[in-house]
Amino acid sequence: MIPPDDSRAELPDPDTLEPPPGRRLRRVKVVLADRRAARKPLRELAELGEQTSVGEALVRNLIRAQLRTTLRLTLLVAVLLGVLPLLFWLFPGFATLSIAGIRISWVLLGVLPFPLFIAIGYAYNTQAQRNDRDFIDMVEK
Template sequence: MIPPDDDRAELPDPDTLEAPPGRRLRRVKVVLADRRAHRGPIRQITELEEQTSVGEALVRNLIRAQLRTALRLALATLALLGSLPVLFWLFPAFATLSVGGIRVSWVLLGVLPFPLFIAAGYAYSVQAERHERDFVDMVEN
């Protein structure tokens, strides 16, 4: 419940306050807005908001960086998984190798892709966040 305006608590008079022994009371200036706060260049932010050609170029560069990262990780994953059948073809003894009655080739082809996809997704997420941080730093500076 909000008290009515006329029942507001009275603040103590600062001149009558006593400081603990050995200390002095300090006055604190309360300011609604700090004028020294963030005076970064507004030009890039305005160009992004107004979707000018410069803003579009900045966003296009961010998208291209993220696309390059995605393609690089996809090609690495594809190369690793695609090399397994070639490895089995070149070394038939490795293809028929079994441990505990389970063929290693089936384990590699059936189990390896899942941790590999998770690792690739995590790596992409980290790289995409880095690209976005760099983009924000570039725009704000």
């Protein structure tokens, strides 16, 4: 029983309570849940599952975002690696330049692409995950 507000009586400490003879104290599990988080956006999920025109538009937007990311990064790789042979053709002295006995053209064409591919792959993965999260957030709202 909770004491009235005007009473200054202290509640007993639950750890020191003794059960009545022949009975045991029961534990009570208290769970606070946000009911808003349990709600699912049924309309958008149904439209995606039933492949309605709205669901198709949502998926089409996701595919377009992924395609834009792919084309942008592919263009970046093509420009960065495609400009090297053009540079060697326009400036033949640059192609024969060597550092520590190794031609710069071999370094730029044989070593440079690997860290570039790793960086572009990481950038693509990050952007694709961001596109997926944006799609999920749009569907869930």
